[in-house]
Each structure stands twice: as C-alpha cells, then as structure tokens.
Amino acid sequence: xxxIQISRFKATCLSVLDRVAKTRQPVLVTRFGKPVARILPxxxxxxxxxxxMKGSGAVRGDLVAPAVEAPHWEALD
Numbered sequence: 001x002x003x004i005q006i007s008r009f010k011a012t013c014l015s016v017l018d019r020v021a022k023t024r025q026p027v028l029v030t031r032f033g034k035p036v037a038r039i040l041p042x043x044x045x046x047x048x049x050x051x052x053m054k055g056s057g058a059v060r061g062d063l064v065a066p067a068v069e070a071p072h073w074e075a076l077d
Contacts, residue, residue, distance in 0.1 A: 001038075006031045
C-alpha cells in the first residue's frame with residue numbers, strides 16, 4: 001500500500017483520489033509517520049453494498065417510549 005504524508009495529500013488531494021480510482025490501489029495517509037486515513041477505491045458496482053445488511057437488525061422494545069421514568073414534579077400538581 002502506498003503511503004503519503006498528510007501535508008502532501010492536502011496539496012494533491014484530487015490527483016491522489018483520481019489515481020486510487022484508476023489503479024484501484026489504496027493509499028495510506030500518515031501524520032508524523034502514524035496512519036490517520038486510508039483512501040480506498042469505490043466498490044466495483046455502486047449498488048453492491050446497498051441492502052447488504054438486510055434482515056440483520058432487530059427491534060428490541062418500544063422505540064418511542066422514554067428511556068427513563070419521568071420524575072414527578074410537585075410544582076405541576
């Protein structure tokens with residue numbers, strides 16, 4: 001994986017993004033030698049990831065109920 005310093009990435013952002021899209025090779029952006037971001041190419045087909053997690057979620061409990069019991073305020077009586 002190619003590495004690039006954050007200052008150089010900032011100056012050449014658009015060309016780096018174009019290169020990643022064309023070559024499909026990711027780029028690691030570093031700051032003081034430590035990774036801060038990874039630039040990945042887009043998926044091969046744009047819609048492939050849509051619906052990938054369909055059916056994997058579950059609703060547990062009431063979605064509209066308060067999370068905690070409301071306190072009783074004497075001023076409201």
